[in-house]
Amino acid sequence: MPREDRYDRVKRAVDISVSALGLFVSAPLQAVIAAVVLAAHGRPVFFRQARPGLHGEVFELVKFRTMRHPDDTHVTDAERLTGVGRFLRSTSLDELPSLWNVLRGDMSLIGPRPLLVDYLGRYSPEQARRHDVRPGITGLAQVSGRNSLSWEDRFALDVDYVERRSLALDLSIIGRTVVAVLRRQGISGEGEATMSPFLGSALSSDHGQDRVVGA
Template identity: 55%
Template sequence: MAKRCLDVLVAASLLVLLFPLMLGIWGLVRLRLGKPAFFFQWRPGLHGRPYRLIKFRTLAQRCDEQGRTLPDEQRMTTLGGWLRASSLDELPELWNVLKGEMSLVGPRPLLMEYLPLYDRDQARRHEVRPGITGWAQVNGRNALSWRERFQLDVWYVDHHSLALDIRILAMTVVKVLRREGISGQGSVTMKPFRGNE
């Protein structure tokens, strides 16, 4: 209950305080990347139940001659790179928090297609709501291997508390200012999870 109260209080306050900034980012994305300014995608939430995540779009809509979408590395723009490096693309997720689909702190929501690839221990990351930031994010973010990331997610599930959440939020501010762990090795974000083999 205390965690949910913190989520609602902080998310509602930030949505009001940061509305001018979010409006400005929306305008920049529309101007530089075109429509839509928001990126929507189904992600697994608490107990793996799907919900619709919302972020600012960071990738250009570019395709090859056959009409297939180009890799992220070829669609990343200067604006998109800046939004990701500053984590400003994540601000619309405060709405997901307010709706109860996410928490401020928890394992980052990954792709629906990863669900059948987890082993039993890795799947435990869905025993709590996904978060805008999390224990893995403040301990390496996208620079971690998938195995390391899942281990940190499960550690959080076993040890989460209000005090730990406040600590993670404070650490997140430092990490964002230092722009650490934004990209995985050889990728502008994180290489896709292919399973445990």
């Protein structure tokens, strides 16, 4: 069996085991978070959005909602992002429901972050290689600067992960993820409450980032 096939099988087994255990262990915490989100933001508690996964196939990403609904006084992401939402994002607690996506096979624990469906036609052929693997809850770009990276640097790291993926690299990323979350590094792009949109390699600015509208 080729090395990559063995790795993919082991990784999928780890994803299933860890996500199932994580959902079970975190169930009481998620119940508390859901109650807090309901009180702070109202319904719905969960943010759901179509995202491209392996080979660009679209799935529904699930996270805790971190923004209030837009209204006359809360229009921009900076205005809609609440204190509760900012805390959930900075601690990555908003990602806990995404363990369900991992268990289903939509995502992996480690891999390039799933971005917007609208971006599929904006990638260069090299950047599109990020979809050669399942997207992840965390990944090489997230532990190398997260949203403070330029789009080009971020995609280069995604492709680097695709080329070098291994269990050793995954373990390294997990360790670095713990450190990044504890330090709350790179939560937002420069001058952004969340992230600014990717317009394509020829159009994106040096510090352009992805804004997840309505998250």
